[in-house]
Amino acid sequence: MLDGERYLWAREFNCKAKTNGLVFRHLRESLSKIIEDHGVQHVAVEQPLRTDIEIGTGQIDPETGAPIKTRPPMKTYMRIYGLCAVAEEVCAAQSVPVTYVHQMTWRKAFTGNARATKEQSLAQARLIDRTISSLDAAESLGVCWWLRGHLDPKFSASRTQRQ
Secondary structure, rough: EEEEOEEOOOOOOOOOOOOHHHHHHHHHHHHHHHHHHOOOOOOEEEEOOOOOEEEEEEEEEOOOOOOEEEEHHHHHHHHHHHHHHHHHHHHHOOOOEEEEEHHHHHHHHHHHOOOOOOOHHHHHHHHHHOOOHHHHHHHHHHHHHHHHHHHHHHHHOOOOHHH
16 A cells, blocks of 8 residues: 555455355455545556466476466456456445556566566565565555556656666
8 A cells, every 4th residue: 555655555365265255255344444444545456367368387298399288277267356346346335446457567667577576576565665575465565556656657667767
């Protein structure tokens, strides 16, 4: 969470519930409270996975020599898209606009490298708050960093370009 030029905090969404319904409920309650308690004016969310992506398994097909690829299971998409829907609904109920941002776009703004790893994002986040140890919290800060630049051009240069 950023308040203009001031960094407030970075957190991760973590829910140990075993069902999607309970995870969605936890997000609804948590996000509603954050928006209310802190007067959030705008929310940014990393664009969810596309349903047509293929990811490498790290294995090679012995017959063709080509990398073996797979697609994430449908339960992954159900969870991701469900979380996005809940976030949009909570924000709409409180008249808070939501903006989706592609992973490479926010990474470029935050680290200066569109293909930065999670670990590089964490290293960048730790320059702002050395107590951040979660990759997810670090990435949430990166998304927030991008949003600030998106909303106010004076903040649009990447962090590394300003140092």
